[in-house]
């Protein structure tokens with residue numbers, strides 16, 4: 001699946017971009033910064049406007065798990081994100097809320113460097129993770145080592161990948177056999193976002 005990440009964008013531009021890229025995307029990610037700007041209202045609006053798409057609220061929760069998971073799911077999100085380094089209780093609380101709503105928690109592995117934590121997360125009941133090379137880490141080639149380090153530990157999990165994915169580097173993300181490619185800047189920063197989304201879709205097939 002292709003998840004388009006809406007980051008550093010205005011409300012109307014988010015709506016326009018999803019309308020333009022509609023045939024090529026499966027999941028709409030309302031980025032953390034966009035949520036900080038507009039609050040849960042933007043999640044509510046995206047679900048209302050695009051009921052046929054899955055909506056991911058990139059809450060990046062790291063504490064107060066129950067409250068933030070409730071916020072996301074009550075606003076209509078199908079997925080919410082929780083940081084992998086959070087306390088186990090935070091993760092368990094969000095998983096419990098997701099069961100009540102029959103929605104999904106995606107654990108963001110940003111900042112996790114040891115596969116041991118992935119085994120612990122599985123033990124807690126986590127089923128979906130995002131292997132994420134952060135915006136500020138993308139310049140450091142060493143940050144991409146996790147793609148190799150995590151391969152065995154990821155077995156059995158639903159995997160998303162993110163971190164500056166574009167047609168030139170998508171092959172290096174493919175080696176961990178992701179279920180979901182998360183693409184932000186390459187699509188949102190493109191002159192014709194629908195063409196960029198179509199191109200990524202083509203690369204995903206390859």
Ligand SMILES: O=C(CO)[C@H](O)[C@H](O)COP(=O)(O)O
Nearest residue numbers: 005162163164165183184185
């Ligand atoms: O979660 C994110 C930043 O924290 C982004 O949504 C994710 O990294 C995808 O965006 P890009 O393709 O621009 O890296």
